[in-house]
Amino acid sequence: MRQMAERDRVWSSERRPKGSVLLVQGDTSSSVFVLESGLVKLCYETSDGDEWVKSFIPDVGLFGSRWPLSTSQENRFSARCLEWSQIATLPADWVRSKIAADSQLQATVARFSEWIYRRKQSREETLLCETAERRYLSFLTNNASLAKRLSQADIARYLGVTPIAFSRIKERVRQKNLT
Amino acid sequence: MRQMAERDRVWSSERRPKGSVLLVQGDTSSSVFVLESGLVKLCYETSDGDEWVKSFIPDVGLFGSRWPLSTSQENRFSARCLEWSQIATLPADWVRSKIAADSQLQATVARFSEWIYRRKQSREETLLCETAERRYLSFLTNNASLAKRLSQADIARYLGVTPIAFSRIKERVRQKNLT
DNA sequence: GCCTCTTCTAAACCTGGGTTCATTCTCCAC
DNA sequence: GTGGAGAATGAACCCAGGTTTAGAAGAGGC
Numbered sequence: 001m002r003q004m005a006e007r008d009r010v011w012s013s014e015r016r017p018k019g020s021v022l023l024v025q026g027d028t029s030s031s032v033f034v035l036e037s038g039l040v041k042l043c044y045e046t047s048d049g050d051e052w053v054k055s056f057i058p059d060v061g062l063f064g065s066r067w068p069l070s071t072s073q074e075n076r077f078s079a080r081c082l083e084w085s086q087i088a089t090l091p092a093d094w095v096r097s098k099i100a101a102d103s104q105l106q107a108t109v110a111r112f113s114e115w116i117y118r119r120k121q122s123r124e125e126t127l128l129c130e131t132a133e134r135r136y137l138s139f140l141t142n143n144a145s146l147a148k149r150l151s152q153a154d155i156a157r158y159l160g161v162t163p164i165a166f167s168r169i170k171e172r173v174r175q176k177n178l179t
Numbered sequence: 180m181r182q183m184a185e186r187d188r189v190w191s192s193e194r195r196p197k198g199s200v201l202l203v204q205g206d207t208s209s210s211v212f213v214l215e216s217g218l219v220k221l222c223y224e225t226s227d228g229d230e231w232v233k234s235f236i237p238d239v240g241l242f243g244s245r246w247p248l249s250t251s252q253e254n255r256f257s258a259r260c261l262e263w264s265q266i267a268t269l270p271a272d273w274v275r276s277k278i279a280a281d282s283q284l285q286a287t288v289a290r291f292s293e294w295i296y297r298r299k300q301s302r303e304e305t306l307l308c309e310t311a312e313r314r315y316l317s318f319l320t321n322n323a324s325l326a327k328r329l330s331q332a333d334i335a336r337y338l339g340v341t342p343i344a345f346s347r348i349k350e351r352v353r354q355k356n357l358t
Numbered sequence: 359g360c361c362t363c364t365t366c367t368a369a370a371c372c373t374g375g376g377t378t379c380a381t382t383c384t385c386c387a388c
Numbered sequence: 389g390t391g392g393a394g395a396a397t398g399a400a401c402c403c404a405g406g407t408t409t410a411g412a413a414g415a416g417g418c
Contacts, residue, residue, distance in 0.1 A: 044308050050308070054307070103282065110285070110288075117292065117299065121255065123303055124233065124302055125233075127303065127307060128306060129229070160306075161374095161375065162376060163397095164375085164377080168398095169374090171397085310404085311404080330365070340406090341407085343405085343407080346367055347367090347368095347404085
């Protein structure tokens with residue numbers, strides 16, 4: 001029961017509408033978010049008003065603007081709901097202290113860190129080595145169901161091109177598949 | 180003294196010439212490398228023979244093809260010396276067991292993981308959001324001394340363009356600075 | 359010194375993607 | 389149903405970067 005009391009005191013799980021903003025790039029607020037259902041995008045906003053999608057988090061996931069151990073800085077990216085989403089918000093300090101006190105949790109965090117590191121590395125590789133068309137094709141094969149839930153503009157900004165260029169790429173691929 | 184004996188048994192620190200290969204993408208060998216002096220590049224090799232530079236490690240650093248905890252897979256990238264380098268090679272299994280047995284070491288690894296994760300994130304951001312010219316300029320300001328030790332081709336492949344395009348970018352920047 | 363190998367730059371041409379403006383499509387609200 | 393707003397596509401134009409080939413400039417080796 002004391003467990004439940006603490007859960008209620010520090011957590012707050014809310015249902016948030018499509019479009020609601022969870023993190024704003026440049027802010028110094030510090031929370032860890034647990035996505036329980038829905039769809040969230042993490043994105044960078046450039047000084048000239050463009051937006052580029054860092055990653056999508058579908059269905060369930062864990063994200064925050066900074067890493068648990070990291071010294072306080074400003075958020076490097078923004079986060080916003082792309083669908084109605086159920087999201088729990090945890091204070092970063094509280095999470096940090098929980099992790100510090102629990103060696104088993106530390107091991108879990110280490111595994112999670114490694115998983116996410118490998119994903120980042122693979123993203124780096126595709127952005128550095130592959131053309132937009134190839135990135136599109138592998139995104140489709142690896143994330144077929146996710147792609148259906150996303151707007152063309154969001155997919156485009158994830159691939160690193162404008163929505164118009166993305167439309168052309170799709171047309172090109174369509175032509176190739178006909179022959 | 181027992182410490183020293185083990186060090187001699189499992190480590191091997193060697194002086195390696197420019198051009199020598201430390202890691203080959205696709206291999207399954209598993210080592211952790213400690214760069215004590217010199218300069219190393221980590222790079223991806225694509226199926227059509229192109230090479231793209233993942234990162235440079237100047238002077239001192241730590242790298243391996245996979246992460247200590249990771250399950251055995253093949254190397255995702257290659258590594259090669261760009262200058263004469265002094266490099267210690269440690270068996271990944273041995274490193275892994277050392278870390279598992281030492282909670283203080285675990286904390287150090289966690290900090291290192293976070294540091295490297297933040298670097299990856301910042302690289303992702305530049306590759307996704309910035310033009311090659313902007314990437315060149317910020318690389319210059321942040322790595323002025325390193326840039327002098329690198330060939331144009333290696334810088335170009337790090338920025339994500341061909342050496343020829345890089346030469347044009349430099350020319351463009353030169354023109355702008357004159358006015 | 360000279361010769362060779364490598365690196366870097368130059369020029370010409372082509373393609374992919376950005377930009378702008380206009381048009382179609384689709385989904386809702388009413 | 390109709391009207392309207394946002395999303396997606398189409399067309400025209402420009403520029404950055406890839407490709408190829410050639411030439412200039414360094415860096416060793418002798």
